[in-house]
Amino acid sequence: MTRGRFTAAAAALALGAAPLLGAPSATAAAADPSTVYRVAGAAPRAAELVARGVDLLERRTGDDLYVLGGDVERVAALGLTATPQGPAAAPVTTRSAAAGTYYGGYRTVAGQYAHLDSVAAAHPDLAAVVTYGQSWLKTQGRGGNDLRAICLTKITGADCSRSAGGKPKFFLMAQVHSREISTGEVAYRWVDHLVDGYGTDPAVTALMDSTEMWVVPVANPDGVDIVASGGDDPILQRKNANDSHGDCGTGSTGVDLNRNADSHWGYSGTSDDPCSEVFLGPAPDSEVENSALESLFSDLWADRRADGDATAAPADTTGMFITLHADAAQVIFPWGHDAAVHTGNDAALRAFGAEMGDVLGYESGQAGEILYDSAGGTEDWVYDKLGVAAYTIEVGDNEGRGCGGFLPPYSCQDSYYFPKLLPALVLAAQKAAAPYAS
Ligand SMILES: [Zn+2]
Structure with a gap:
């Protein structure tokens, strides 16, 4: 359609x-x-x-x-x-001049990746960039992008080597839904906060000495390219750029990567219509952006959870995963596919979800309890396949600061979103060592 x-x-x-x-x-x-x-x-x-x-x-x-x-x-x-509800975004009055930006300062994929490279070059003892795959367009020889992550820690021994074991790992990813542009900017600032604070900020120094912080600022870079191609009028592309299942026009073509993961694939909140914004793709993990990311996850964390919706990961499981979305102002934990089904680690996941929610001023719960059921999402996959504590944080403006919607003014990133998110990210990183311990 x-x-x-x-x-x-x-x-x-x-x-x-x-x-x-x-x-x-x-x-x-x-x-x-x-x-x-x-x-x-x-x-x-x-x-x-x-x-x-x-x-x-x-x-x-x-x-x-x-x-x-x-x-x-x-x-x-x-x-x-x-x-x-009124215009989706306040007008942007000045065209962005800085290289690698659009819409008043938001980073393009090139801008995000140049940032990762410059951080790693400036801080070789604290940061390492990992290329973990290629986007769909790149696999087709049609431009596209590498898929890139950065690992941040005080690097010693085998740290940041893409292997399980060693320091506990906190993983933050953003913009798997490319139009949710605040999330990539939060990730950008989180990277800077960690390298800039090492040796001066005691909480950051302790984290960098004890924990690997992995960041994927743009999990769907082809989608972000489409968003940014609109310049001062960003295109609201949510999905990836895979047009092999049908061309639905600019902004509406592609597979919803957050419905495509191989965890309860095809359950609620998905569509098999290629032009739906929640098109789940032709098969579980059909999309290279997902399979490459899941391969990275599987290298970073050993599987600690047996199959079964109610099976618990053991209390000494390490790791913490957050995927950022917009703009519900919520903290969401598995299971996303059905709010009537609770995980085997429900008490611990729920308690820490509420703790982050208190810090953020956001409500927390399973997706179907506070938003709507949706299957095949990234955080369900991470918990399902590996037993790692996994959350979606829906950033949002629930305080009337003029920063709501997909396309808030760029000034909201420094004035509102990052200061809002930072305490919750620090708390989550600190929790990576023992997320289920009582
Ligand atoms: Zn989203």
Whole structure:
């Protein structure tokens, strides 16, 4: 199905706004595909909305969910009411001048990777860059990107050598959903915080001496290239750039990497429509961005958990994993595929989720408890296959600071998001040594 094809009149009718048909400016505003709409009472019908191809944003208030303007017609067809929440982002007034940036300062993939290289070059005793694979476009010889991580620690012996054992490991990844652009900027600043604070900040020094901190700032670099190609009007690309299953147009083509992982693949919150924003791909781990990342995870952590949804990883399991998403302002832990099923480590995962939630001012829970069920996500895979404590942090502005949505003004990164996230990231890194210990 083609996105953005509905007319202003159709949108006005779908909104129940027929009296406004004589006011072109109002109907044009209603049809804006980048405007966020709140859909009353949608949460109990999330599966139905996904089945209709609706792109549910990662945000929830009570039983209300959120969509973009392009889905207003589909929402209305199900008898639900969508109310515009205003422009998705504040306007950016100055075109970014710095190399490797777009939209007022957000880093492109090239900007992120140049940063990793410069950090490693400046701090060879504290940082090592690892290329762990290639993006889909690169495997096709169509440009694309390497897949890159950085390992940060006071390097001695076999540290940062892509092997299990040694220091406990904290892994942070961002922008697996490429349009969630705040997350890559949080990862960027986390890297700097660690190398800049070593030897001066006691908490950072202790962490760097005891723990490996791995960071993937852009888990979906082809998607980020598409987002950044919009410049001051970023394209809301969520999925990777794999167009082999169908060309759905700019911004809507690809596989949802956070539905494609081989953990309860094809369960709730997924679609087999290639043009759906939650298209799960033709097979579990079909996408190279996922298989390469999972191969890295499997090298860094030995499998400590036997199969079975209720089987626990042992209390002496080490490791901590966080994937950053936007913009629900939530802390989420497995299982994502079904909130009615709890993990064997539920008490420990839930307790630390609540602890991070308290620090952030975010609610915490399994996805289906506080957002909506979704299967095949990265944190479910990490816990399922390896037993490592795994979380999604949905960054978000639940305080009315003008920093909400996918495309907040760049100034929000230094003024709001990184200061907000930093204490939780430090806490998570400190927990990597013994996440399940009581
Ligand atoms: Zn996301």
